[in-house]
Amino acid sequence: xxxxxxxxxxxxxxxxxxxxxxxxxxxxxxxxxxxxxxxxxxxxxxxxxxxxxxxxxxxxxxxxxxxxxxxxxxxxxxxxxxxxxxxxxxxxxxxxxxxxxxxxxxxxxxxxxxxxxxxxxxxxxxxxxxxxxx
Numbered sequence: 485x486x487x488x489x490x491x492x493x494x495x496x497x498x499x500x501x502x503x504x505x506x507x508x509x510x511x512x513x514x515x516x517x518x519x520x521x522x523x524x525x526x527x528x529x530x531x532x533x534x535x536x537x538x539x540x541x542x543x544x545x546x547x548x549x550x551x552x553x554x555x556x557x558x559x560x561x562x563x564x565x566x567x568x569x570x571x572x573x574x575x576x577x578x579x580x581x582x583x584x585x586x587x588x589x590x591x592x593x594x595x596x597x598x599x600x601x602x603x604x605x606x607x608x609x610x611x612x613x614x615x616x617x618x
Contacts, residue, residue, distance in 0.1 A: 509525055509528060509529075512524075512528060513525070546578065546604070546608055548601070551600070551601045551604050551605070552597070552601075554574055554578070554604075555574075555597050555600050555601070558570045558574060559597075564596060564597070565589065565594035565595055565596050565597075566594075566595050566600065567593050567594075567595070568587075568589075568590050568593050568595060570595075571587065571595040571599075571600055571603075572585075574600070574604075575600075575603060575604060575607060578604060578607070578608065579607075579608075579611055580603070580604060580607030580608060580610075580611065581607070581611075582607055582610055583603045583604075583606070583607045584603055587599050587600075587603060
């Protein structure tokens with residue numbers, strides 16, 4: 485059984501989603517392996533602060549070019565769209581769990597790049613920086 489102080493610490497970490505933040509920053513450190521880790525972390529936190537204010541451009545392991553590449557791999561014939569199944573599997577592969585199951589184009593089985601990227605970015609933001617401003 486945890487002491488009251490330990491329970492307060494656990495509640496504090498959960499309330500402010502500190503562990504999620506640390507996990508996200510650690511993942512980014514290991515992925516990018518910057519020469520100056522402290523400077524990198526400071527820059528990422530500053531970028532996160534701006535992103536929270538503007539509600540866009542959250543730091544993430546996957547950028548625009550990565551999402552374009554994923555889409556391009558799936559759209560091998562360069563038709564400009566992928567199937568609903570490809571869309572679903574690609575987002576799951578990226579680790580995105582919360583996404584539109586019936587996105588624009590689903591009825592025609594044609595999910596275009598803009599829709600794919602929009603859902604991917606929103607989902608990735610929730611994975612890498614799920615905590616609330618504060």
